Amino acid sequence: MSKKGEMNVTASLVKQKASYWFGVLELLFFSFIFIMPLYWMFRTALMTVNQAFARPTVWFPNPIVMDAYEEVMWKVDFGKYVWNTLFYCLVPIVGVLFSCPMVAYSLTKIPWKGGNVIFTIILFTMMIPWTVTMIPVYSIWANLGFTNSYVPLLLPTFFGSAYYIYLMRQYMKSLPDSIMEAARIDGASEFRILYTIVYPMCKTVCVTIAVLVFMAHWNDYTGLMLYLKDSSKYTLSYGMAQFGDPQANQWTEMMAASTVSTAPLIVLFFFAQKYFLNGISTTSGLK
Amino acid sequence: MTSSSLPMDAKKMRKKSSIQERRFARQGLLFASPWIIGFLGFTIFPIIMAIYYSFTDYDMFGTTNWVGWENYIDIFDDRYTGRAVKNTIYIALVGVPIGQITALFLATLLNKKNVKGMPIFRTIFYLPTLVPAAACALLFLWVLNGKNGILNIALSSIGLKAPGWLTDPKWTKPALIIMDTWRCGGAMIIYLAALRSVPETFYEAASLDGANNTQKFWNITIPYIAPTIQFNGLMAMIGAFQYFVQAQIFSSITDYGSNAAAGGGPRNSMLFYCLHLYRKAFKQMEMGYACAMAVLLAIVVMIVSYLIMYFSEKKITYSVE
Structure with missing residues (x-):
């Protein structure tokens, strides 16, 4: 037994x-x-x-040559692309971190009836396909004479974006209301409460959003394709995509171009891993 | 009760609170104003214009004439649109499930508690999502290259037929699905978070009752994470209907010399709905027609989202009972 x-x-x-x-x-x-x-x-x-x-397949480059990278960097105005990319990725961070906390604060910490209505609409707008607004928005910017510039792509970030407002709201909801009430009794204005009390408490989610915005603009293809005509305005990842031409058989160059547009994000990921994963799990409401 | 019958204090308080309320409403409106302005200017106004344009022959330059339902009728007559709809449904019904199952599968692999070095594996599975869409397209042109791509080298080394992924119209969509499945890391992280939220006690209780791993997976894990599956599935489905960037890059690159009227890769096998819409609007300048396509898409997306939410809600409550 x-x-x-x-x-x-x-x-x-x-x-x-x-x-x-x-x-x-x-x-x-x-x-x-x-x-x-x-x-x-x-x-x-x-x-x-x-x-x-070569056949049989060579698995490890031997010798290691940097020719492809050199070609990629000489064929385009590389320095200009880097500069464009920084501009294109950093300005929207300012825009989003200006607008989204403000809106999220209104939705969570100011007791007014419109808050819930606005939040419902925000959730709803996330489901509207981008192609619906694409043509009219394009024609608005064209009429204002802003095509072939970053304005149509960067200015809207100062008016908030549904997804980032949502992330911000999920976080702000968890902050205790008593802090705001105490500050109000002491006579602090709402702006003061937001900028001196709430902002510092939202550091983590702000960094998360900054990382996500940076990524999104680094990766942006459609927006640049729609609005930019002038190749001197291209960003790194969009400019690198122009190397795609399988008939030229320049595979080493194409792979160097892909590496150049990918590697910085991988480096960023290793430094900010926490924020990447944070952002993803907040979205799904599992945080 | 008339106001005069109220005690003085209460009257004052009520007045004060209504002043306070109005103050909050003002502040709330002020703080939400960036979004409200953006919403009116970049969402509501464009949507109204899109609906209006869809009934006209708008092309941004010439005069705009009212054409009634003509654009909508043309959509149903256009054989390219039919092709595009079929291709899009293929991605939605084949690509989305494959991507979601892979993501869930990888998440369950990562959810084993006792294996060391899990963060490294998690990073490896997540890394592909960091590759920008454009770079990813270039990379897969090479990985899926008919003669020298690593996938075909691997396939022929184990004696399988190596298809011409990007030249054979039968294989272009599977090629896109392979590429997208490789980038399922985002959904995987969400599934992983969901798996970790399942209370350990459930599994322990099931073990005592003699349930094996498969039974535990289908009867505990799946019902418990059903809302997450619904969320991810819905997002992926909406994404599939709007499938664009990868197809745009792939087809514009692989489209050499072939029938370029619509420009959707070999024999238009990569002509997706939004790609067709974009080409109509910005290459052929038929913006009224494109707006009609966009309006139809929005309606379909809303119906499908509603159906997914409606049915999975029913099923979720059922399985919890």
């Missing part, structure tokens, strides 16, 4: 061990698949064209 019980325990231990190692193997296998395309990109970018096409 007891022996049988012991055997059962050993059997279940073996089973546990097996399932543990099976889990590890699965993880390794899928990690390998997921990392492979990225590795393929880095690898090809460091090769000569001949090596990239």
